Amino acid sequence: MIVVVIPAKGESGRLPGKNLMEINGKSLIAHAVEYARAAGCVDRVFVSTDSEEIASHARALGVEVIRRGDELGGETPLFEVYRHACKMIGDKGITHLVGVQPDHPDRAIDLDAAVRYAISKNIDSLFTVDRRGLRNGSLTILNRKALEADPFPYTAALQDDCVNIHTRFDLEMARRNLSPHGGAVRVEGRAIGPGEPCFVIAEAACNHMCRLDTAREMIEKAAESGADAVKFQTYKAEKLVTGKAVSFWGGEPISQLEYYRRLDRFGRKDYENLFSYGREKGVIVFSSPFDDQSVDMLAGLGMPLFKIASCDVPNLDHLRHIARVGRPIILSTGASTEEEIDRAVETIFSEGNYALMLMACTLSYPTSPENANLQRIQTLKERYPGMVIGLSDHTEPDPNMVIPALAVAMGAKIIEKHYTLDRTWTGSGHYFAVDPPDLKRMVDNIRLAEQVRGNGSLGVARAEEQAWASARRSIVAERSIKRGEVLERDMLGLKRPGGGLGAEMVDQVLGRRVLRDVEADERITPELLEL
Numbered sequence: 001m002i003v004v005v006i007p008a009k010g011e012s013g014r015l016p017g018k019n020l021m022e023i024n025g026k027s028l029i030a031h032a033v034e035y036a037r038a039a040g041c042v043d044r045v046f047v048s049t050d051s052e053e054i055a056s057h058a059r060a061l062g063v064e065v066i067r068r069g070d071e072l073g074g075e076t077p078l079f080e081v082y083r084h085a086c087k088m089i090g091d092k093g094i095t096h097l098v099g100v101q102p103d104h105p106d107r108a109i110d111l112d113a114a115v116r117y118a119i120s121k122n123i124d125s126l127f128t129v130d131r132r133g134l135r136n137g138s139l140t141i142l143n144r145k146a147l148e149a150d151p152f153p154y155t156a157a158l159q160d161d162c163v164n165i166h167t168r169f170d171l172e173m174a175r176r177n178l179s180p181h182g183g184a185v186r187v188e189g190r191a192i193g194p195g196e197p198c199f200v201i202a203e204a205a206c207n208h209m210c211r212l213d214t215a216r217e218m219i220e221k222a223a224e225s226g227a228d229a230v231k232f233q234t235y236k237a238e239k240l241v242t243g244k245a246v247s248f249w250g251g252e253p254i255s256q257l258e259y260y261r262r263l264d265r266f267g268r269k270d271y272e273n274l275f276s277y278g279r280e281k282g283v284i285v286f287s288s289p290f291d292d293q294s295v296d297m298l299a300g301l302g303m304p305l306f307k308i309a310s311c312d313v314p315n316l317d318h319l320r321h322i323a324r325v326g327r328p329i330i331l332s333t334g335a336s337t338e339e340e341i342d343r344a345v346e347t348i349f350s351e352g353n354y355a356l357m358l359m360a361c362t363l364s365y366p367t368s369p370e371n372a373n374l375q376r377i378q379t380l381k382e383r384y385p386g387m388v389i390g391l392s393d394h395t396e397p398d399p400n401m402v403i404p405a406l407a408v409a410m411g412a413k414i415i416e417k418h419y420t421l422d423r424t425w426t427g428s429g430h431y432f433a434v435d436p437p438d439l440k441r442m443v444d445n446i447r448l449a450e451q452v453r454g455n456g457s458l459g460v461a462r463a464e465e466q467a468w469a470s471a472r473r474s475i476v477a478e479r480s481i482k483r484g485e486v487l488e489r490d491m492l493g494l495k496r497p498g499g500g501l502g503a504e505m506v507d508q509v510l511g512r513r514v515l516r517d518v519e520a521d522e523r524i525t526p527e528l529l530e531l
Contacts, residue, residue, distance in 0.1 A: 010051025101137030172349035202419035206263035226443035235290035310334035323351035334361030366432035390414025474500030
């Protein structure tokens with residue numbers, strides 16, 4: 001008999017009441033119960049707890065309950081809880097006990113397959129590890145021998161890289177993984193994420209200089225260049241900077257207030273016009289709002305995607321306001337610490353918005369190549385597994401537009417690049433932006449990078465089959481061999497093409513007799529050899 005034991009203590013030091021917290025309307029305990037019941041190999045399911053509240057909840061789920069005392073609480077090793085459970089069940093017919101901890105609700109490992117593996121390999125104790133090789137509580141499989149052993153053995157591992165919930169942030173990450181946005185994020189019918197083409201954003205900012213005809217031309221040229229989206233910036237100067245703020249970028253030596261006053265003149269009708277024109281041209285048009293009034297205006301126009309700039313990562317009220325709109329969000333992370341990014345992600349997730357994508361970014365205008373640090377893409381992918389990660393690239397356009405393509409080869413699923421119609425125009429955003437020809441070259445390189453990146457699989461690819469058959473060597477007769485002769489090494493050569501016994505089979509044919517005369521250079525095949 002195979003039983004599942006779900007250990008669920010009443011209190012958790014770092015996240016009080018953790019095991020009764022809900023994801024998608026079900027407690028963490030209910031998720032564990034559902035997982036156990038879905039397995040065909042499981043005969044009985046138990047919840048082991050020191051809490052009457054959890055015991056009542058488990059009974060309401062139709063699960064058998066094992067009560068344990070304070071001596072099995074706190075930091076008591078879980079295998080002692082499993083031993084206690086086995087003793088309390090008291091059935092000598094138990095062959096395996098499976099531990100399923102409730103704080104791993106997004107587990108992906110197949111329980112039936114894991115049990116079959118443990119039994120077929122005669123494994124006493126099997127446990128799961130994350131991608132770093134650290135043991136987690138997604139699954140523990142123990143046979144009778146392991147349950148009775150002292151000291152307790154851990155003998156084999158399988159990987160299940162799910163969230164191990166200890167904190168509120170972990171809980172929100174698990175909620176995200178179990179939401180409809182656990183993989184790709186969809187924006188106006190376009191999927192962004194795993195298995196999808198890179199989403200290319202032409203960051204127009206305010207390089208339109210508040211001319212509607214220029215902004216429309218930017219949309220038109222970006223569409224022709226193959227971009228997926230055009231992004232603008234929306235703000236009012238007085239809500240963004242003080243009168244004494246000095247500029248921190250190259251270009252004109254003027255105050256930030258004076259600079260932004262020149263560029264904050266687009267209103268509701270202008271954006272309505274641009275959104276409509278984008279739909280006509282087949283590109284998504286959206287914006288980065290820098291104040292809550294701009295958020296509300298853009299949301300009221302049905303803008304399908306919001307961008308939050310790196311500078312607003314610590315602005316939690318602003319993040320909450322955007323998250324409550326309930327539409328996909330791209331968050332840049334330039335000049336932000338791990339703790340700041342965690343806090344921003346948790347803030348957005350806590351509003352129930354899990355359609356969040358993160359951008360690696362260097363907050364420098366322009367960014368020199370040695371400061372681009374594309375490896376941040378991988379760092380974000382590892383720290384926020386399953387989330388869509390991209391690059392907001394501030395490097396000056398190189399002649400071959402290679403940097404964005406490199407980022408895509410490293411796993412970026414979004415590329416955002418500052419964009420202008422003419423790099424010679426004055427202002428902070430033009431000289432380090434791409435113009436339409438650069439944008440076209442960039443998009444073409446990105447698509448090429450996606451092609452050559454492939455899927456990493458080994459083996460003989462379809463494109464290799466012809467060369468494989470011709471270039472591999474077969475065992476051949478080095479000279480004429482008479483019927484009945486015993487094969488010796490100097491009688492055999494290794495020559496192209498393939499199709500006969502491969503070169504790796506030489507040692508296995510030595511000492512075998514041939515059943516008929518063999519001509520020089522003839523391939524040696526199994527039917528030529530005596531058994």
